[in-house]
Amino acid sequence: MAIRPGSAGAQRLDDPSQSGLLMRLHIDAPLLVGLLLLCAFGLVVLFSATDQDAGAVERQLVRLTLAFGLMFAVAQVHPYQLRRWSLPLYALGVLMLVATLLIGDVGKGAQRWLDLGVLRFQPSEMLKLAVPMTVAWVLADRSLPPRLGRVLAATVLILIPVVLIAKQPDLGTAILVAAAGVTVLFIGGLSWRVILLVGAAAAALAPLLWYRLHDYQRQRVLxxxxxxxDPLGTGYHIIQSQIAIGSGGLHGKGWLLGTQSHLEFLPEHHTDFIFAVIGEEFGLTGILVLLALYVFIIYRGLSIAVDAPDTYGKVLAGGLSLVFFVYVFVNTGMVTGLLPVVGVPLPLISYGGTSMVTLMVGFGMLMAIQTHRK
Structure with missing residues (x-):
């Protein structure tokens, strides 16, 4: 599925539809509107999910302000510079992952954080962006679909951080980093024959991988x-989540009137399982509104990929857009019981800032690709 140049890619900067203050500030108006609507909806839901904790909403608003600020800052960077920084950022990220395994902070049985004294952060978040940037760099200025040598080189670059992150252990982030790299390869025109071959190999290796999983990871699959x-143990989250979503019906119980979350039956209802709160309080109608916002943002990202003037911009923009889709798919699939629980937040809705900042930096890259056309 290669995204190929079209006439839209030659769109001029002086096109009236692309002129004005927003264009000079390197801001894509449709994408910005979609993100603002999604974040506003998220704050409304979060107020209910946190039992009307105004302080939590204010802290989330501060995080959103910081994330939007970073998005605007990244949007000012020319894609040529993003391309130059791809490999150095990847190398730095891998080195920090190695350092995390050696001297990282341990919490809740995992070694995922690197403490630099004045700053404590999770290096794996950087790889969610560095991996697609580096794979796009591998494919840039070369014919698409990529030849086998390029595919193998990109695969190695993807597997190195994925293995390091899985050793922390952090299976959810490892899956997202792998998806970030693979989607760029897919956008670059990876043939279905190769995809099916890799799928068959993964299926053949599944029994061996099973014994490499930690006990809690195997339990999640079971x-x-x-x-x-195990309805009162490992199955409790999924069962309560399904009850919450099902009880919402078509129009929901009403904002602030959810019982599963407010009576503490639903665990993690303001973070990983906030989608269940939306289903309970807003029903199928609210879920469809949320999904429509997600679809609009993904569609806009893919449109930017189609219009991008070069291969690097096309495959990077397409990859980042599909990575956002993977976030949504994994979380909603996890909460509804269609996928195992892997601890992936609902993008721009769940409480927390680390994942949000990573996503918004990615959207800044999309805006940079869209607005820097010379």
């Missing part, structure tokens, strides 16, 4: 297959 096998 719970996914049969949540009722």
């Amino acid at each position: 719970t996914f297959l049969d949540p009722s096998s």
